Amino acid sequence: MATTFLLSAVVAACAILASVSASSPRVLTVGGDARGWRQPAPGEETYNHWASRSRFHVGDLLYFRYAKNDSVLVVTRDDYKVCRGDRPALRLDGGEEARFRLERSGSLYFISGAPGHCDAGQRLTVRVMAQHDGASSPADAPAASTTPGSGSGAVPKTPPRGKAGDGKTSAAAASVRASVGGYHAVAVGLGVAMLVALA
Numbered sequence: 001m002a003t004t005f006l007l008s009a010v011v012a013a014c015a016i017l018a019s020v021s022a023s024s025p026r027v028l029t030v031g032g033d034a035r036g037w038r039q040p041a042p043g044e045e046t047y048n049h050w051a052s053r054s055r056f057h058v059g060d061l062l063y064f065r066y067a068k069n070d071s072v073l074v075v076t077r078d079d080y081k082v083c084r085g086d087r088p089a090l091r092l093d094g095g096e097e098a099r100f101r102l103e104r105s106g107s108l109y110f111i112s113g114a115p116g117h118c119d120a121g122q123r124l125t126v127r128v129m130a131q132h133d134g135a136s137s138p139a140d141a142p143a144a145s146t147t148p149g150s151g152s153g154a155v156p157k158t159p160p161r162g163k164a165g166d167g168k169t170s171a172a173a174a175s176v177r178a179s180v181g182g183y184h185a186v187a188v189g190l191g192v193a194m195l196v197a198l199a
Contacts, residue, residue: 025059027099030110030124036065037072039117047110047124058131062100062110064092071113072098080109080125083118105130 030037031050040046056062064072071093073085092098093113102108105128112122 027061029063040121056128102128
């Protein structure tokens with residue numbers, strides 16, 4: 001009887017930790033930690049190739065690091081295709097970093113605001129997967145902010161909205177994600193050890 005209760009408690013703890021770990025938002029540095037958001041050098045990996053190696057979920061944060069003379073523009077699909085940045089839905093600039101929260105599933109389109117950079121490959125399409133828990137996202141997009149490097153906004157027509165910030169909590173969020181993931185691994189290991197011991 002006590003063995004069954006202990007086994008049930010271990011399985012329940014593993015399930016809870018797995019769901020917390022799976023639904024925790026991640027902070028993804030666009031282009032990777034070393035590169036950041038800049039005009040790619042010839043032969044360098046494209047931002048879309050970088051994005052294809054990740055799964056983006058609602059709630060995740062894109063962390064853009066860029067030069068003072070650059071910016072990140074959230075644009076429509078049509079403007080993305082032709083590198084048109086004169087009417088962005090959201091402009092992240094005025095600093096050297098910005099966070100953008102992915103708030104609903106679908107495709108988002110980002111281009112550089114520096115002249116010629118988009119045509120040289122500094123652009124990104126992100127496909128955001130649905131939320132893990134099946135919850136729906138807010139119905140209305142928040143208004144754009146005028147604070148440099150932060151704000152929120154929606155792209156007209158099809159692209160989903162996101163929320164931007166100043167990037168200052170990125171390391172903390174990544175640390176929390178790593179901690180939860182570590183606990184998840186420990187709990188699974190303990191659960192397997194208990195099952196082996198009880199068998």
